[in-house]
Each structure stands twice: as structure tokens, then as C-alpha cells.
Amino acid sequence: MKVSATDLVGLPGQVTPPAFVLEEYAAGQLPAGALVALAVLPGEDVTDGPVLGPGGAELSDALGVDLLEVLALHRATGAVGEVTLHALPGGGAVLLTGLGEARARDFRDAGAAIARAAKDRSRVHVGLAALADDTALRALVEGLSLGSFEFHWRSGGATAQPVGEVVLATDPGRQPVVDRAATIALAGWRSRALATTPSNLKNPAWLARQAELWARESGLEIEVLDEVQLRDGGFGGLIAVGQASATPPRLIRLTYTPPKAKRRTPHLVLVGKGITFDSGGLSIKPAESMVTMKRDMTGGAVVLATMAALAAVDCPIRVTGLVAAAENAVSGSSYRPGDVITHYGGRTTEVTNTDAEGRLVLADALAYAAAELKPDALVDVATLTGAAKVALGLKTGALFATDDVLATRITEAGETAGERLWRLPLADAYEERLSSKIADSDNAAGGPGAITAALFLQHFTDGLPWAHLDVAPVGDTTADDGVWTTGPSGFGARLLLHWLEQADPLEGIPS
Ligand code: BES
Ligand code: MN
Ligand code: ZN
DSSP states (O other): OOOOOTTTTTOOOOOOEEEEEEOOOOOGGTTTTTTTEEEEOSSSSSSSSOOTTTTTHHHHHHTTOOOOHHHHHOOOOOOOOEEEEEEEETTEEEEEEOOOOOOHHHHHHHHHHHHHTTTTTSSSEEGGGGGGOOHHHHHHHHHHTTTTOOOOTTOOOOOOOOOOOEESSSSSGGGHHHHHHHHHHHHHHHHHHHHSSSSOOOOOOHHHHHHHHHHHHHHOOEEEEOOHHHHTTOOHHHHHTTTTTSSOOOOEEEEEOOEEHHHHEOOEEEEEEEEEEOTTTTSSHHHHHHHTTGGGGHHHHHHHHHHHHHHTTOOSSSSEEEEEEHHHHHHHHOOOOOEEEEESSSSSEOOOTTOOHHHHHHHHHHIIIIOOOOOIIEEEEOOOOOOHHHHTSSSOEEEESSOOOHHHHHHHHHHHTTEEEEOOOGGGGGGGOOOSSSSSEEEESSHHHHHHHHHHHHHHTTTTEEEEOOOGGGGGSSSOOOBOOOOEEOTTTHHHHHTTTOTTTTTTTTO
């Protein structure tokens, strides 16, 4: 069977995002049976009804249907996310698609809404593209792609198929803009799919195997350290957290070198939390809190999917990706509250809660990166704390950074990607809470939990410019919401790529 870009090791064939075709068509001349998405904009003031976007009048004439009347009948307002389906004889239909204020992010949400309405159709013509500048067109394509997301492990195949082809009503010369957006959307799709994969398949070795396939396909170097190498190498955090599991830990290392790399080309290390399932360990989680913990490797998924897309977005700097993969399980060989761990590089931690495992595996990877790779900057991504969810709610990720330029770059990339972050302080006032009576620090220092977790990690960064993304708040969603589909979100890959595609991502960051 043919392997597609969205297939995963050991799972039945997965659906793929739609193909994108660019064509300046006349809405009035579309073939009978066509599915066409037409923009609807709110009227200038509240007393007006909504108005039709480009091609609306022509289409009304050609169909002999007063589409404004259709809108009025459905009480459509033109708000973003609104899709009014008007079926036509012969199998065709018009998707009257609210575009709200027509900001780039509105195009993203409108694209996702169209993708949902167009499932199981072979083709959709998207008139909204005619209204979009390049930023909006990219957002539209991201929405059309990610709104099509499906994951399945069913004997009979996926229950719904993404629309096969999207015809964007715009100049074919814009194909490179669309291709770039589709690449970044695929990275979001892949990290979401990895995070959705059940943990009876997704163990650390499986994650490494998937990484090997993507590395080969995208020309990355890869090295995987197994549990023996990790023990010999002094990775005490990964060993402790992973030692109860029947599937031992791995450290996955991917290397991207840009085609024109010189000796002084800047070097970034991305580190991902790869807990393939978080039971909490002996400090076991209550059943309800454990249900979503297959996605506790979201940070690792983000790093893998981002690395695999760097060449396609022409990333100009060297990037190393590290995924600290382990299952936090319960067994006779579990690590215990009270244990003291020696991390890579020698720093020690007293474990007071085995459910604060993410920081233990990240500590090894950060210390390894700082000591052995000596990068110009370090960025980690992790579903690290429930406290970040309490602080920020479920739509915004937490960002911590030691450098203001780095923080600004990443925050702005998040805005562009529609993956929003809010910066929290590395407040040294709470540093003393990390103290342990017998070790260098305590792994569960108490509140404020997102901040003390970040402060714990900072000790392993050797003073390098560092950003930490606590994506626990945005790890999943209980309902379809814009480009998010019910379940894990894969949050972070798109924002990293919107940053790393820039001409000089580390410009102005002291090294
Ligand atoms: N994986 C969890 C964090 C998490 C919680 C992510 C909810 C997404 C949703 C992490 O390993 C964890 O359990 N953290 C503990 C730390 C505490 C024991 C210090 C937490 O946040 O409760
Ligand atoms: Mn935990
Ligand atoms: Zn965890």
C-alpha cells in the first residue's frame, strides 16, 4: 500500500489533507454540481443585513437564486465560523461562509469551517481566496487543511474523508504562498496525529521509529539513544521516569543543517517533552486526569513535526531537535517519592512527587544540549503543568524566556500562526521554594506551579538564551474550535515554523 505524508507506523492508512489548486474562475460559470464557498461579510452597520463577497451577484444570477434572501432566511450574520449550506438541484451547493472582520485569523477560522462542511466531497471552490492578501491566504489554507483533520484506528477506514481538492479563486502565480502554508499545516497535522495516537502503540521506541522515517524523508540526521546508552551516559531523569515501563526510554536527536551553512551559522536546539503516557507514577493521577495523558508527548511531537518541515520552509539556521521520550508508568520498578536523581551533568533532584516527571526528563535534555551542543539558543516545548491551565485557561499557552527579543519573536510568530502565547515571569522570588533538604532541588516545589517548574528547568540551561513553552493549557480541546478538532491539538509546530522560516530567526539574541 502507498504510504502518505500523514500515515503513521503500525496504524491503518490515514486520510490526507486536501490538494490545493489555484484558478481564477468566474463564479457564474461553475459546472452544475459544483460546491462553492462564497464569502459573506457583515453589513456596514447593524441595521443592514450581511453582504455577499466577490462573485456573489454573478452566482445569484447564474443560479437564479437570490442568495441574499437565502442569508436572510437563515438569519445569517456574516460572523466568522458561520456556514450556511444552500443545496442546489443536481448535487451542487453554495456554502455561504461568514468572514467576520476579514482579518487573517478570520480567514483561518473560515477555512476550517469550509473544510468541515465540505467533508466527503471531491472538490470545493473557495471564492474567499480572491479577497485574501498573502498573510490571509496562508491562514485560509492552514484552516482548510487543519479543519479537514481526521484520525482513525477503525477496521473499515475513517468515517469521513477530507475534501479531495480545494480550488482557490486566485492567481496561480501565488502557488508558492499556498505551498508554504500547506507545509506548515502538515506539520500541525502531524503533531496532532502523533499526540492522538494511543499509547498502547505509541511508546518511546515507536516514537523513535516514526522519527527515523520522517528524518529519512526530509534529509535530517538522526541518532537515538536507548536505555543502556542513557544509563551509561548519566541521563538520570529519563532513566528514573522510564524505569517502571515495559517500554524503556529513548532520547531522539535530529539534526538539520541548512544548505548554505557556514561555520558561524547560528544554532538552535529544540527540546520536546516526550512522555508517551503519564499515569503520574506512584503519585498516581486520579482516573479522570489520566484519560487525556496519551498526549503528554505533545512537545516531542511538535519538535519532530517541526524538524521534518525545516527544509521545506527554507530555515536558514542550524537546528537540533531533542525528544526526551519515556513512559511514566507504575510497577515494582517505579521510581519513588523521596528518591534522589542525578541528572546529565551532575545536578541532583529530590523527587517529592513522581507526577512532576516532565521537568525531570527535560532537565537531562537541556543539560545535554547546553554542555554538548553549545547552541546559541534553547527552546523547549512541554505539556508541563496543570497550573498553567489554571493561570491562562484553555486557549493560550504559557511562555517563559530569559531574553526579551527571543520572547517577542516567539510571541509574534504565535500570533501569526494563531497559536497564542502569554509570557509569564521567571520570578526569582520563588526560587527558594525549589530548595531540598538533601539535593540541589525538589521536583515539586509547590505554587505558583507553572513558574516553579520553569525555574526548576532554568538551572539546566547554563545561562544560554532560553525560552520555555508550557503548552499544557492548549494540549487538547473538548469540541471542534477553529482549526482545532476535538482531542489533542498538536499546538506549537505551526508557531515554531512561522518563526524559523524567517530570514534570521536568532537576530539580535545575544549568544
Ligand atoms: N503532564 C502533566 C501536566 C498536565 C496536566 C498537562 C494537565 C496537561 C493537562 C504533568 O506531568 C503533571 O502531572 N504535572 C503536575 C505537577 C505537580 C505534581 C507538581 C501538575 O501540574 O499537577
Ligand atoms: Mn505528570
Ligand atoms: Zn506529564
